[in-house]
Amino acid sequence: MTNPTSAPVKLAIVYYSTYGTNHAMAQVAAEAARAAGAEVRLLKVAETAPQAVIDTQDAWKAQQERSADVQTATPADLEWADAYLFSTPTRFGGAASQVRAFIDTLGGLWATGKLANKTFSAMTSAQNPNGGQETTLMTLYTTAMHWGAILVPPGYTDPAIFASGGNPYGASVTAGGQPLSDEDRATIAHQTRRLIEVTARLNR
Ligand SMILES: Cc1cc2nc3c(=O)[nH]c(=O)nc-3n(C[C@H](O)[C@H](O)[C@H](O)COP(=O)(O)O)c2cc1C
Numbered sequence: 001m002t003n004p005t006s007a008p009v010k011l012a013i014v015y016y017s018t019y020g021t022n023h024a025m026a027q028v029a030a031e032a033a034r035a036a037g038a039e040v041r042l043l044k045v046a047e048t049a050p051q052a053v054i055d056t057q058d059a060w061k062a063q064q065e066r067s068a069d070v071q072t073a074t075p076a077d078l079e080w081a082d083a084y085l086f087s088t089p090t091r092f093g094g095a096a097s098q099v100r101a102f103i104d105t106l107g108g109l110w111a112t113g114k115l116a117n118k119t120f121s122a123m124t125s126a127q128n129p130n131g132g133q134e135t136t137l138m139t140l141y142t143t144a145m146h147w148g149a150i151l152v153p154p155g156y157t158d159p160a161i162f163a164s165g166g167n168p169y170g171a172s173v174t175a176g177g178q179p180l181s182d183e184d185r186a187t188i189a190h191q192t193r194r195l196i197e198v199t200a201r202l203n204r
Helices: 021-035 058-066 075-080 097-103 107-111 133-147 159-163 182-203
Strands: 010-015 039-044 083-091 119-126 172-174
Touching: 010 021, 010 075, 010 182, 021 039, 021 083, 021 119, 021 182, 039 075, 075 107, 083 097, 083 133, 083 182, 119 133, 119 182, 133 172, 159 182
Parallel strands: 010 039, 010 083, 083 119, 119 172
Antiparallel strands: none
């Protein structure tokens, strides 16, 4: 557990979600992080798809409305935080371009060393159980290494990971429009608590 006498860990949860899966994953993480004593900013990245395209899909439009009140991530949020948890749909084996577009705004922070020594963990979802979750997570961890981040993947540090597909790189939901399973929720909560705990130790 985190040390109650130290300052709370500041966690930025940064996600993109077209249909709601990664939004739900981010919400589970936020709940777990707050329960672990962290100060949390739950942040979506800006949409980059044209509204005319979004309007052709009811499910995409519905998710846009559900997340209307969620703050949009800015570089200042990453400067504020000392821990980052990213969550993105898998797109052809990589992160959604909306997430990459946000990452591409971070050059200034990187150049001034403001992304260094932050902790970093990542989650994803894909339509298929072997649809590229691991490669997506690796692309995000590769980016975090360029920042000088301290990677905090879950590994096999909790039985919940085995029950939800056994991905040691990060929570990986098989997305079919269904609500998150209890197993997925437990894995996300564990990954988040571990990120908070490791960050708290570093902060001490
Ligand atoms: C352009 C595009 C590419 C995708 N590529 C993959 C893929 O490579 N493998 C896979 O299993 N699912 C793929 N999917 C399905 C998404 O991963 C799935 O819709 C997403 O995980 C749902 O997350 P969300 O509800 O947060 O949007 C793709 C979807 C889109 C729109």
